[in-house]
Amino acid sequence: MKTIIQSYRFYTDDPKDAAAYKQLVEKFSALNTQCFRTWGGSSHYFPQFETPTEIELETKFIFNNQWNTTPIPGISDKGLRVFDWAEDYPINFSDSIKRGHYLIITPAMRNIRHNTVACGYCGRQEPITLIPSTPVFCHHCLNNAYLKKEDLHLLRFRRIDDPTDRPKLTEEEHSYLNLLYTDAQTQLNSKRAAAKRSKVHETYIKKTESALRERDGFLWLLDNNINTENVIYYDCTQKFCFGWRTPVSPKFAAAISGFPFPHEIKSEK
Known part of the structure; x- marks a missing residue:
């Protein structure tokens, strides 16, 4: 869906610009179009659109006062968020400067809003x-x-x-x-029930594998006469941690060099 975007910048201290801005406000007031006036991370004033420019609007999701555009070569690879009428709120510049942009609202734009x-x-x-x-x-x-x-x-x-x-x-x-x-x-419909069932099974497998890893890891340590008081298994990372209470000695670190499960060692400096 195509339309025209136009940026504007008026210095209302100048009588000519003041008259032009007043005319713009009266035009949109007659159309019952509200101005979206904000100041944030970016400006509503696009210098590249000071000359009226044709743009393509996305229609995947319809808003009551704004649109997403398709990519605009040389300006935005992802497209822009544009408004029926938007203006920068004067915080960091003079209130006499009025700058923003507006769109030509076409019958097609009105129709899709009304019929969605x-x-x-x-x-x-x-x-x-x-x-x-x-x-x-x-x-x-x-x-x-x-x-x-x-x-x-x-x-x-x-x-x-x-x-x-x-x-x-x-x-x-x-x-x-x-x-x-x-x-x-x-009740669950069949699709949601299948997804829930799959999730339950997936959780069971994950927790079972983790529990088996924890069991086998501690059994390996006990079979090798390793003191397990300073060893912990973290289910969230599925890793063993040696020295979780106090750093282990180089001798201890050497003793577990063959530990076959994912782990980390907090050793003395």
Whole structure:
């Protein structure tokens, strides 16, 4: 999706620039476009776009006041975050300097915002054509462990360009969602169950291997008449540590030179 980006820099102490900036503000006020005004790690003023420049916008995720661009050769290999209208907040420079950028908002940009809906909890977005007329709720995050019953109204899909708050659930909607929520929080679908089962098996193998390594390591030491009072096994790193209490002597270090398991030695200087 293509549009035009334009950077600006006005010195409002100058009557001509002041008039031009006033005209810009009036233009966006008429379009009901809010200015995103911040000061942070980078400026909203792009000198390379002082001349109107065509850019390509990503549409994988839609925002209500900003966009990601595709890579811009010679400017950004990863693309930029650009806004409908953004301006630097005057902290480190004079308030008379107004600088930032804006986009030409095309019908295509308006349409995709109006025809894309998002969940207020997980952020999932869908074209409105894929959403049934009723009920208009996201089911994707019903099994989220952190989702609370009092937040179920956030699952209501809302158009990206809709500035209103999501309304609370009606009694009918609450009954409908509460039933789905209870089932989703109680049961696992086959895909999630398979993933959980795989994770349990993986954890079992890892802990079993670690326990066997710890057992075999200490048995090796005992079989070789090595004092184990100053030896510890760290399950997190799966390594033995010699001298974890007090550094070991060179003689001790020599005695364990054939120790066949991952380890570290804290020895005397």
